[in-house]
Amino acid sequence: MSKKTTENAAPATTNENESCHGRILVVDDDAFILTLLSAWLEDAGHEVRTTENGDDAIALLPQFQPNLVITDLRMEGMDGITLLNEIQQYNAVLPVIMLSGSAQISDAVRAAHQGIFEFLTKPVEPDALFRCVRAALLYAGNTGGSQQTNSFAPEIIHQSTVMANLLKQAQRVAKSRSSVFIGGSTGTGKELLAHAIHRASPRADAVFVGVNCGALSEQLLESELFGHEKGAFTGAVRKHSGLFQAASGGTLFLDEVGDMPPTLQVKLLRVLQEGQVKPVGAVDSVDIDVRIISATHHDLELAVKRGEFREDLFYRLNVIPLYIPALNERREDIPLLINHFLAQQAQQDDLDELPRFAPDALDYMMSMPWPGNVRQLQNVVERCSVLSVSPIIPHSLVKKALRDSENKFQTLQEARDEFDRNYLHRVLRMVGGNMNNAGTVSGCSEKELQTLLQRHRIDPNEFRKASTEDEAASPQEGDGIRLV
Numbered sequence: 001m002s003k004k005t006t007e008n009a010a011p012a013t014t015n016e017n018e019s020c021h022g023r024i025l026v027v028d029d030d031a032f033i034l035t036l037l038s039a040w041l042e043d044a045g046h047e048v049r050t051t052e053n054g055d056d057a058i059a060l061l062p063q064f065q066p067n068l069v070i071t072d073l074r075m076e077g078m079d080g081i082t083l084l085n086e087i088q089q090y091n092a093v094l095p096v097i098m099l100s101g102s103a104q105i106s107d108a109v110r111a112a113h114q115g116i117f118e119f120l121t122k123p124v125e126p127d128a129l130f131r132c133v134r135a136a137l138l139y140a141g142n143t144g145g146s147q148q149t150n151s152f153a154p155e156i157i158h159q160s161t162v163m164a165n166l167l168k169q170a171q172r173v174a175k176s177r178s179s180v181f182i183g184g185s186t187g188t189g190k191e192l193l194a195h196a197i198h199r200a201s202p203r204a205d206a207v208f209v210g211v212n213c214g215a216l217s218e219q220l221l222e223s224e225l226f227g228h229e230k231g232a233f234t235g236a237v238r239k240h241s242g243l244f245q246a247a248s249g250g251t252l253f254l255d256e257v258g259d260m261p262p263t264l265q266v267k268l269l270r271v272l273q274e275g276q277v278k279p280v281g282a283v284d285s286v287d288i289d290v291r292i293i294s295a296t297h298h299d300l301e302l303a304v305k306r307g308e309f310r311e312d313l314f315y316r317l318n319v320i321p322l323y324i325p326a327l328n329e330r331r332e333d334i335p336l337l338i339n340h341f342l343a344q345q346a347q348q349d350d351l352d353e354l355p356r357f358a359p360d361a362l363d364y365m366m367s368m369p370w371p372g373n374v375r376q377l378q379n380v381v382e383r384c385s386v387l388s389v390s391p392i393i394p395h396s397l398v399k400k401a402l403r404d405s406e407n408k409f410q411t412l413q414e415a416r417d418e419f420d421r422n423y424l425h426r427v428l429r430m431v432g433g434n435m436n437n438a439g440t441v442s443g444c445s446e447k448e449l450q451t452l453l454q455r456h457r458i459d460p461n462e463f464r465k466a467s468t469e470d471e472a473a474s475p476q477e478g479d480g481i482r483l484v
């Protein structure tokens with residue numbers, strides 16, 4: 001190691017590092033490097049073990065269970081590549097960072113092809129090391145938690161506390177017959193949650209019937225939901241019993257209920273109040289036995305205030321409200337979701353090697369606003385996995401895939417909402433969450449700001465801490481403009 005690096009003091013631990021701790025095994029036959037790296041990493045809050053050779057490192061794996069291995073390439077006895085192979089036998093997804101002198105570039109290329117996470121040239125700069133360690137730990141999904149194994153909904157990938165609490169609540173309410181309303185922006189997983197609630201309910205053996213209330217014309221939706229007699233209207237060539245009856249004993253999922261036309265809202269309310277449905281053109285009503293789960297990406301409370309959605313129906317549907325937070329409010333879920341979608345795609349495409357994102361690509365994905373939430377993330381991961389010509393997906397490809405995914409045409413309301421959210425985040429970040437200053441900067445009264453923040457569920461307090469972190473960190477590309 002050169003003099004320059006050995007004289008580097010351990011950098012102050014940044015908040016970025018504090019939020020991402022792991023167990024790190026460092027392997028190098030140079031005792032001085034071991035001491036230096038372990039001092040840096042321990043100061044940054046990681047748990048560190050060191051060994052001077054590959055054999056001892058392998059012996060330590062089952063006992064220490066590292067989240068990351070940092071190893072020298074050239075060592076006495078077992079070299080770094082052989083150690084990498086052994087590690088991969090033990091755990092194929094354990095990230096390995098390889099250290100080497102710059103002259104050994106052909107070894108580096110060889111190692112990259114064998115699936116090292118990142119290659120760092122000696123002398124190691126602390127900032128480069130920390131960036132790389134952070135990305136590797138995020139890749140491994142080890143940001144201090146792990147996928148909460150929950151038999152209630154194992155398909156809902158998460159490690160954030162907000163999601164864990166939401167799922168606990170959902171699991172409890174699944175048992176009852178009460179109507180559940182699921183709110184949340186587009187692509188947050190509302191339909192996935194509706195299915196999970198049904199499966200955990202006493203109605204699990206009966207059917208789950210879903211209908212998208214925004215996708216059908218008023219007449220069609222009415223006859224789909226309530227049924228119709230033969231000849232009830234032009235085109236009604238045979239009797240149709242309707243989804244309320246089809247879902248008997250099970251669950252009826254009214255997706256995008258916020259898009260239901262007002263006249264149908266009245267009819268739906270009547271059906272729910274009376275527990276009976278009368279098909280269009282029929283004389284008699286039929287008893288129904290369904291559990292209603294509804295969802296919308298609109299702010300239904302606001303729609304009620306504006307007179308666009310009936311208040312009485314809102315209360316009927318909203319007996320148990322569940323709100324799925326946007327992906328950018330639970331960024332710790334991102335690495336797990338990425339790994340999940342990569343694995344899904346690899347299985348679908350029958351790939352031998354699981355692709356993964358380069359550290360800077362992963363960092364970029366962690367910092368993006370994801371207005372299309374999990375669906376957009378899934379879309380980007382799939383695109384990258386398909387388009388990447390190497391098993392390590394580069395930053396440039398992620399940028400392109402994200403741009404393409406954002407080109408989906410938005411409605412005017414979606415575009416306005418997105419602009420408002422971006423703008424509010426930008427202002428709050430700028431003024432460190434101070435509402436007085438936010439008012440001055442934006443030219444809005446505090447009351448107007450409060451209303452907007454409430455509507456977009458933004459808490460100004462969260463920007464108090466974030467703003468000091470931002471000042472410490474170097475600015476990200478598009479920071480404050482695209483970040484939500």
Ligand SMILES: Nc1ncnc2c1ncn2[C@@H]1O[C@H](COP(=O)(O)OP(=O)(O)OP(=O)(O)O)[C@@H](O)[C@H]1O
Pocket residue numbers: 155156157158184185186187188189190191192193296297337374375378
């Ligand atoms: N936590 C999660 N784990 C795994 N996959 C998820 C998760 N959340 C969402 N998805 C996936 O993301 C996609 C979008 O989810 P879903 O259709 O449930 O969202 P939504 O909230 O109903 O969206 P929209 O409002 O646009 O209808 C689906 O492919 C779903 O499987």
Ligand SMILES: [Mg+2]
Pocket residue numbers: 190191255
């Ligand atoms: Mg949906």
